Each structure stands twice: as structure tokens, then as C-alpha cells.
Amino acid sequence: MHFNISNNSNLDMNRMKPLLSSFMPFARKNMGYDKPVSIKFISDPKNGALPLGKTAYYNPNNYSVVLYTDDRHPKDIMRSLSHELVHHTQNCRGDFDRKPKMGEGYFQNDSYMREKEREAYEKGNMVFRDWEE
Numbered sequence: 266m267h268f269n270i271s272n273n274s275n276l277d278m279n280r281m282k283p284l285l286s287s288f289m290p291f292a293r294k295n296m297g298y299d300k301p302v303s304i305k306f307i308s309d310p311k312n313g314a315l316p317l318g319k320t321a322y323y324n325p326n327n328y329s330v331v332l333y334t335d336d337r338h339p340k341d342i343m344r345s346l347s348h349e350l351v352h353h354t355q356n357c358r359g360d361f362d363r364k365p366k367m368g369e370g371y372f373q374n375d376s377y378m379r380e381k382e383r384e385a386y387e388k389g390n391m392v393f394r395d396w397e398e
Contacts, residue, residue, distance in 0.1 A: 267301045274308035274334040276342075281306075284343055291396045292347060296388065298354040303329040304346065310335055321345035323352035325361045347396075348389035355381055 268289055272278050312318040313335025321332045330349040332342055360381060
């Protein structure tokens with residue numbers, strides 16, 4: 266399955282491309298998503314300087330994962346990608362068809378979205394770990 270990559274950061278893609286080429290088919294097989302996904306690497310120095318800055322997010326409207334790269338190890342970026350690909354899988358399954366509320370505190374205040382986050386943390390980490398080993 267095809268995936269698009271755009272790099273709007275200082276991330277060395279020569280280092281990342283082999284990881285992505287190996288991980289993406291593994292993730293698709295183990296997560297079961299059936300639609301192409303776009304992956305965007307972005308730089309945001311202000312966010313990167315924050316101790317609890319954003320690491321990534323998934324946009325269900327255009328099937329895209331956005332990954333923040335500033336001051337992050339490639340393994341950490343890949344782990345974030347795995348998490349967000351679970352959200353892509355959820356979207357492909359139709360889990361977001363009910364248009365859940367997103368934004369600040371979305372999973373603290375919505376038990377449905379809390380379950381989606383739990384699944385993303387659990388499955389994302391397990392798939393990443395299986396691939397890594």
C-alpha cells in the first residue's frame with residue numbers, strides 16, 4: 266500500500282527512509298488499515314523547546330499523520346508514528362464516523378475517545394516493539 270511522505274523539517278530522511286520502508290508494511294499488516302496515509306514531518310522549534318510539547322497528531326479528515334521532529338530521537342518519532350497509525354486504522358474502520366469532539370481534553374471528557382486513545386497506546390507500542398525486535 267502506498268504512503269506519501271513530506272519533510273518540512275531538518276530531519277535527515279536518509280536515516281528515516283529505511284526505517285519507514287520496513288515499518289510501514291509491517292504496521293499495515295499488523296494494524297489492518299486499508300487506506301493510504303500521508304506522513305508529514307514538521308519543524309516547530311517553539312514546540313520542541315517545551316518539556317511537554319506536542320509529538321504528533323492524526324488528521325482523520327485527510328488521512329494524515331503529522332510528526333514533530335525538533336530535538337527528538339528517530340526511535341521516538343517512529344513510536345509516535347506507530348501510535349498515530351492506530352488512529353488511522355480506527356478511522357479506516359469507521360470509528361470516527363460519529364464525529365467525536367477533538368481538541369483540548371478530548372479524551373478526558375469522552376469515554377469513547379478515551380478508549381480510542383487506550384487502544385492507540387497499547388497497540389501502537391506493541392506493534393512498534395514487535396517490529397523493532
